[in-house]
Amino acid sequence: MRSTVGAVPSSRAASPPPPAPPRRRRSYRLGRWDLSYSPYLYIAPFFVLFGIFGLFPVLYTAYVSLFDYELLSGTKEFAGLENYRELMADAQFWNAAYNTVGIFILSTVPQLVVALIIANLLNRQMRARTLLRMGILIPNITSVAAVGIIFALIFADRYGLINWLLGTVGVDPIAWRDNRYASWFAVAFMVDWRWTGYNALIYLGAMQAIPKDLYESAALDGASAWRQFWAITVPLIRPTILFTVIISTIGGFQIFTEPLMYGFGLVRGGADHQFQTLAMYIYERTFTGNAEYGYGSAMSWLLFMMIIIFALINFALVRRSVKGEQK
Incomplete structure (x- = not known):
């Protein structure tokens, strides 16, 4: 039989869809x-x-920084690189740079090492672990002015707590403000007290992300807790370590509040500028006296370059040491 259904016209079958x-x-x-x-x-x-x-x-x-610009008088004359040439011959600038680097080393290295140890301890099972984690952040949220006053009294030359403790064991009192290196230690101790707990919590957060199976496998293979720390924990939190090193370098070279409070609010940093940092010297030349805005800007740019150089050096050293541990 022949189908009675008519064929669909070819023009109708191939027609495009209607436009949207x-x-x-x-x-x-x-x-x-x-x-x-x-x-x-x-x-x-x-x-x-x-x-x-x-x-x-x-x-x-x-x-x-390219101008001889004084805020009080309002004079502004183009000086080119004269501010930088004058800065290279400024003995007080190099004294402030020396103090800054010294305080930075004394504060940053112990701070990060102790923070890493504290984080490793808090990462273990222990009683009151949550309370301890909250407690180590208290120094960071304490008022900087209060911290400065307390530590200024602790490190006082005549009636300070530290000199009293030294006297009980027969040690002569230390001139914590007059001696350059003693004042460095006092300021660095203040910085460490404020920021160690903060960095410890950063490390702890990174350690919490490490799978526990790695530690269990290492323990079955006979690895001690110390070996697990160096072979598993440190390599796996390497990005966090690099982050804290760079952030601590930036903050360490810009340190201002702690030495200012330690010197009772004077930007001179002691009678002989023995603990005056670069940030304090920039403030002194820019906003006091003749308010040499151009000279202070030149110092700020040199400080910026120093921060970049030291951050890159620290980055390279930490990265190389961690790679050496991995090998």
Whole structure:
């Protein structure tokens, strides 16, 4: 029998679909635009604020450093690199740089080492572990002014607690403010007391992300707790260690509040500038006396370069040491 159903015309079968309405096309384009560009809009406020309050001051400081600019008199004359040449011959600048590097080494190295040890202890099963984790952050949230006053009394020359304890064992009192290296130690101890717990919590957070199976396997193989720490913990938290090293370097070279409070609010940093840091000297030359804004800007740029150089050196040293442990 022959089918009675008629064949579909070829022109009808091959006809294209009707065009989409203009509104649907517009919504499709908006959807694609939203997926492509909306992430940039979400992060744009950060970059706008960073450009206004971060990048612009840095560039403007570089511009002002090329001028002989005094805020009080209002004089502003182009000086080129004269501020930098004068800075290279400034003995007080090099004294402040020497103090800054010394305090930085005395504060940063013990701080990170002790923080790593504390974090490793808090990562174990122990009683009151949560209370201890909260307690080590108390020094960081304490008022800096209160910390400065307390430590100034602890390290007082005549009636300080430290000299009293030294006297009980027959040791002569130490001139904690008049002696350069003793004042370094006192300021560094204050910095360590404030920031060790903070870095310990950062390390602890990284340690919590390490799988426990690795430690169990190492224990079955006979690895001691010390061996597990160096072979498992330290290599796996290497990015966190590098982060704290860089952040501590940046903060250490900009140290200002602790030595200022230790010197009872005087930016001279002692009678002979024995614990005056670069940040204190920048403040002294920029906002006191003749308010040499151009000279202070030149110092700020040199401090910026020093921070970058030391951060890169620390980054390379820590990375090399951790790679050596992995081998």
